Amino acid sequence: MNAITDVPGVRVGHVQKHDDGWLSGVTVVLPPPGTVGSVDVRGGGPGTHETDALDPTTLVPTVDAVVLTGGSAFGLASATGAQLWCEEQGRGFAVPGTVVPIVPAAAIFDLGRGGDVNARPGADMGYQAAAAAFASGDHAAVERGNVGAGTGAVIARGQYKGGVGTSSLTLEKISAEGPVIVGAIAVVNALGAPLGLTPASARPSPSTHGAPGPGGLNTTLVVIATNAVLDAAECKRTASAAHAGVARALDPSHTLADGDTVFALATGGVVLDRSTEQARQISLITLQSAAAEAARLAILDGVMAAENVSTTAGDFPAFRPAGE
Template identity: 50%
Template sequence: MITDVPGVRVGHHHRIGGGWATGTTVVLLPAGTVGGVDCRGGAPGTRETDLLAPQNLVERVDAVCLSGGSAYGLAAADGVMRWLGERGVGYPVGQRPHEVVPIVPAAVIFDLPRGDWGNWPTAEFGYAACAAATGGPVEEGSVGAGAGARAGSLKGGVGTASACVGEFTLGAIAVCNARGEAVDPATGRFWVDGAVPESAVPSPGAGTDRPPDLNTTIGVVATDAALDKAQCSRLAMSAQHGLARAVRPSHTLFDGDTVFAAATGARPVAGPAERDALNTSAAEVFATAVARAVRAASTVGDLRAYRDTWG
């Protein structure tokens, strides 16, 4: 799990039922963590991504907020900022310890059709997710930001995975809400479990009455390696390759696929070969996290889960 990276904590808060199917997931990061980001697709919903560009001032990030609710759900990051600010965590801007601005990049998925209009995450969702965050096991499936997620024709959700890369630990968390399919609709086999010719992949919605939708898969890849902002951005780019392996098609006009990268800096990196190994692993681990999100999801309303469709 992403919490295998020392110091990384994850918390969920969501509401399901009674006209609700949405939520927020927060990744809390240890002091000194460097951040990066990679955005793809035609419909992103993000906050503070420009700040993570290598040429800009702030290098450290305090948390990443992943949320449902489309652009409305970006308000959940306000609650994350409040929770961190109350604890004096953030970029110092004054003479006194509490005078800080927490650095909280955020991204959202489009899950508005899952609930009643107006039922989307607020600042209280972000605050509650922070309060629930732990460094232990991470609940997967239809929880947090994945509560109302849809993965092609199936229920999407939250998934996480990790790997050891030499002396480093690398983990990922993904909220799969993709326009494309994570499984072969003809066989139920996950794309990450075996190569399938592109010609065998149907267009989104082919053979169904599903109307065009807005989607987006979002997530975080984290490591205990010491990377700068540019190297973190490269790590996030590599994780996007993993999304392309796990979902077909990915990065469409209807998706705003966004992956954040976080490097805690606990272990020095000797050179390019170690960074390349981390990048390669990022693609594999993020692909696994995406598949796990769909495998773990539960049916919500009339949106059936993989486990209820394929057993």
């Protein structure tokens, strides 16, 4: 399906509101139990939650869900709802009497884009998005465009709509156990403009450098998922490598006004070729190069899938190739 859900066991759920002053939402990526994860934050203005827990040197290497949310730092409250849903399902680090779910989160800035600056996601939307992800089933189609955390997204200094995009790639030669799948989902709310696309609008090109547009704060969020067996350090390196895809898709990227963040998840279904040290390095380099390309494709998909949405800040045209 050319989606992150091509990775077996990975599910995605969206919840959003776009009326009564709202233009925001939550996206939850729900991996199978036991998934190993890490994160790499490169933007100068991140809004994140529980990312320190994903450092390879910490106690717990697994991730129970990843929350991508609107609402800037306020929206990180949605992670509490996803965590509660995971606890009810018994997903998490076992402690006496319960489990503690590991639910990292990252936010984009969309405050006030629907008219009400107080309309931002909370725990209820995080719970609903986690439940929606679980209910979607395996290998479900992923809704794209202005849904979930991408509902209020804009790009290119606020001139055009951003949104949610997804992609996947299949690698045939780095495991004897079967294909290695690398998928990505992106929430594109970038200061920069997409590379390789031409706006159909007659407005000035967003590649012209100038002051940030409406909102002034931005972010691109990416989750990379693979069915390969990786440890937490290898997930960290994969997240780092995927930032190259962000830079290839957006100009500029990783700015002081962006909170660019990439999560990497490894479900552990297929063992990479580690027969020799050279084979190990080739396998990891190939996978991590694919992660960068999957991130690039998911970002461009999110831009292309976005639709016009009227907000109090004005109409943000969709960014389409010339002639469409």
